[in-house]
Amino acid sequence: xxxxxxxxxxxxxxxxxxxxxxxxxxxxxxxxxxxxxxxxxxxxxxxxxxxxxxxxxxxxxxxxxxxxxxxxxxxxxxxxxxxxxxxxxxxxxxxxxxxxxxxxxxxxxxxxxxxxxxxxxxxxxxxxxxxxxxxxxxxxxxxxxxxxxxxxxxxxxxxxxxxxxxxxxxxxxxxxxxxxxxxxxxxxxxxxxxxxxxxxxxxxxxxxxxxxxxxxxxxxxxxxxxxxxxxxxxxxxxxxxxxxxxxxx
Ligand code: NAP
Numbered sequence: 010x011x012x013x014x015x016x017x018x019x020x021x022x023x024x025x026x027x028x029x030x031x032x033x034x035x036x037x038x039x040x041x042x043x044x045x046x047x048x049x050x051x052x053x054x055x056x057x058x059x060x061x062x063x064x065x066x067x068x069x070x071x072x073x074x075x076x077x078x079x080x081x082x083x084x085x086x087x088x089x090x091x092x093x094x095x096x097x098x099x100x101x102x103x104x105x106x107x108x109x110x111x112x113x114x115x116x117x118x119x120x121x122x123x124x125x126x127x128x129x130x131x132x133x134x135x136x137x138x139x140x141x142x143x144x145x146x147x148x149x150x151x152x153x154x155x156x157x158x159x160x161x162x163x164x165x166x167x168x169x170x171x172x173x174x175x176x177x178x179x180x181x182x183x184x185x186x187x188x189x190x191x192x193x194x195x196x197x198x199x200x201x202x203x204x205x206x207x208x209x210x211x212x213x214x215x216x217x218x219x220x221x222x223x224x225x226x227x228x229x230x231x232x233x234x235x236x237x238x239x240x241x242x243x244x245x246x247x248x249x250x251x252x253x254x255x256x257x258x
Contacts, residue, residue: 012040013239018092020044022075022132023102025054027201028151031227032099033057035235037066041097044071044088048102075102075128076120085135094143097238098136100129100173101151105203110164118165125169130176133191137184146189147238150177151230154197154253170195174249181247190246192237197253199225220255 019036023029024045034057037043043061045068047054054070061068071087073080088095103125106117133148140146155163156170174193181191198204198215204224207215216222233252236242251257 013241014097014235015040017041017096017238018044018088018094019097019099019238020046020071020088020095020132020136021099021101022046022128023048024057025050025070026057027203028196028199028227028230029099029101030057030060031231032101032234033068034060034064034066035228035231036097036099036238037061037068038064039235039239040066041238042066043068045069046071046073046075046084046102048072048074074124075100075132076123078127078131081128081131081135085132085139089139093139095136095139096143096146098132098146098148099151099234099238100132100148102128103151103153103169103203105163105166107162107166109162113164121165122169122172125166126172126176129173133176133180137180137189140184140189141187144187144189146184146187147242148180148184148189148191149234149237150191150193151234152177152193152195152249154195154251154257157195157249157251158257177249178247185246188243190237190242192242192245192247193249194230194233194237195249195251195253195257196230197225197251197256199227199230201227218256219253223254225252225254
């Protein structure tokens with residue numbers, strides 16, 4: 010079988026569950042060795058690793074919080090020492106602290122920005138140092154449709170996801186001369202723990218706003234990530250690509 014990512018080393022942040030797990034499995038099935046990052050769910054990360062192996066690939070779990078700059082640098086020092094490179098970075102780790110913004114606590118604002126936006130910056134900065142030397146690489150940032158269209162009750166989350174779009178475009182310009190691509194994906198509502206936690210009434214409302222009348226699957230996001238990480242997407246950089254069932258056009 011043709012495996013377009015053979016020989017590539019990928020890091021998927023928040024690979025322990027949900028969309029990150031699906032991305033890890035997809036990249037591994039296409040031949041990449043996948044480092045499955047987790048923060049608080051080591052057992053779930055181990056399960057993702059097993060899933061990657063079952064899909065015919067190679068993977069290992071790598072625990073650190075993306076919101077901790079020193080921990081990120083330490084993890085990348087380890088990657089450099091062991092592998093000497095990183096080919097694909099998927100900034101997928103994310104959290105949401107929802108509520109009316111006038112009542113939003115500083116700590117919820119900072120926590121969301123720390124993980125979703127700062128964490129992506131820390132990981133991309135460390136990965137880019139290795140990619141620049143190799144003169145190749147792909148960085149894929151998982152933003153959100155709400156980063157494009159806004160959403161009441163999610164001010165910190167939306168701000169972090171909109172920030173990721175700026176980060177994507179600025180990094181894409183800075184890294185393009187070394188053939189490193191940087192793109193953002195903006196999923197709509199995808200079936201994971203994050204969306205399972207939503208109020209039932211809200212879920213019904215969301216479905217009304219989705220022309221394709223269903224939630225997306227993590228595997229559908231994973232397929233788009235795999236395309237952007239692969240050789241057929243070498244001429245795509247600085248783009249924001251929606252996968253949202255048509256809810257934002
Ligand atoms: P999820 O099921 O809640 O999983 C979140 C993942 O992020 C977990 O693997 C978690 O790992 C990891 N994570 C959280 N804090 C972390 C930290 N400090 N360091 C490293 N990893 C951390 O979420 P999901 O629905 O799969 O979402 C994945 C990404 O897609 C997020 O960025 C989310 O914003 C984005 N997204 C999701 C949807 C959706 O509808 N589901 C839509 C648009 C965008 P641990 O459990 O190990 O902490």
